[in-house]
Amino acid sequence: MWLKSISFNVDKLWAAILLFLSSSTFLFVLPVIQDVPNWVFRVCMSFVLLFSILSFEKVKLYFVLGGFLATLLDWFSDLGKVSVLAPFLKIATFVFVLMVVVALMVKFLKQKQVGLFSLLEAINGYLLLGILFSSIAVLLNSQVPGSFQSVHGEIVRNDLLYYVMVTLTTTGYGDILPITAGSKNLAMIIAVSGQIYVAFLVGVLVGKYINHFTRE
Numbered sequence: 001m002w003l004k005s006i007s008f009n010v011d012k013l014w015a016a017i018l019l020f021l022s023s024s025t026f027l028f029v030l031p032v033i034q035d036v037p038n039w040v041f042r043v044c045m046s047f048v049l050l051f052s053i054l055s056f057e058k059v060k061l062y063f064v065l066g067g068f069l070a071t072l073l074d075w076f077s078d079l080g081k082v083s084v085l086a087p088f089l090k091i092a093t094f095v096f097v098l099m100v101v102v103a104l105m106v107k108f109l110k111q112k113q114v115g116l117f118s119l120l121e122a123i124n125g126y127l128l129l130g131i132l133f134s135s136i137a138v139l140l141n142s143q144v145p146g147s148f149q150s151v152h153g154e155i156v157r158n159d160l161l162y163y164v165m166v167t168l169t170t171t172g173y174g175d176i177l178p179i180t181a182g183s184k185n186l187a188m189i190i191a192v193s194g195q196i197y198v199a200f201l202v203g204v205l206v207g208k209y210i211n212h213f214t215r216e
Contacts, residue, residue: 010054016120019051023127027134027165031158041157045093046071048131052100055121056107070096090139097132101125105200114208122201126168129197133190134164140182147183150176168194 026044030036053067070092104125111118137160141147148155148163152175163176167190178184 012055012057013117013120015051015054016117016124019048019055019124020120020127022047022051023124023131027127027130027161031161042075045074045131048128049093049096052097052128055124056103066092066096066099090135094132094135094139097128097135101128101132104128108201108204112208114205122205126197126201129193130161130165130168133168133186133193134161136186137164137183140186144180144182147178147180148176149179164190167191170194 022044026041026048030041030044049067049071074090074093104121108118108122108125137148138157141155141160148160150159152159155176159176166173166176167187170191178187
């Protein structure tokens with residue numbers, strides 16, 4: 001039963017576009033707005049998880065239930081009474097986003113030709129990778145205060161979103177630094193993952209293009 005595949009009567013292109021817009025809003029729009037309430041990030045993340053599911057032709061039932069559970073636990077983790085369990089509840093979101101990124105990469109590998117839709121899905125995978133590591137950085141900083149240090153003073157969520165995307169591209173401006181062993185290891189994982197994803201993407205794109213060109 002759990003392995004049963006289900007499909008949604010939704011245009012996959014529009015689902016991918018909405019996933020791109022919601023992911024971009026979470027990473028690039030909300031962080032530059034002053035004093036954004038935490039629930040706004042929660043709503044945006046819920047849309048990211050929803051459109052992630054809808055962007056696939058067919059998904060397993062456990063995948064859909066996993067997305068629903070991740071969204072529910074992500075909201076539930078903000079309740080004061082479960083502050084001790086909050087780190088464990090947030091892991092559900094991390095696991096689900098990781099599943100989506102892997103599924104997108106597998107789907108991209110199986111496609112015989114590369115079009116604009118494929119490129120959009122690849123970009124979505126990269127943005128989701130940023131959201132994935134952002135959730136880890138925020139969780140790490142909340143559980144181990146002082147994991148990161150900023151030249152501007154106190155570290156907030158917006159700073160960590162910026163830090164993760166800059167590290168993912170291996171730019172590294174140096175205005176936010178990992179201090180503890182855990183945050184340094186995370187920085188290395190983020191940088192390596194970003195390079196592996198780009199190398200994987202470029203390699204697949206070039207290979208599929210050459211294969212298509214050779215056939216013609």
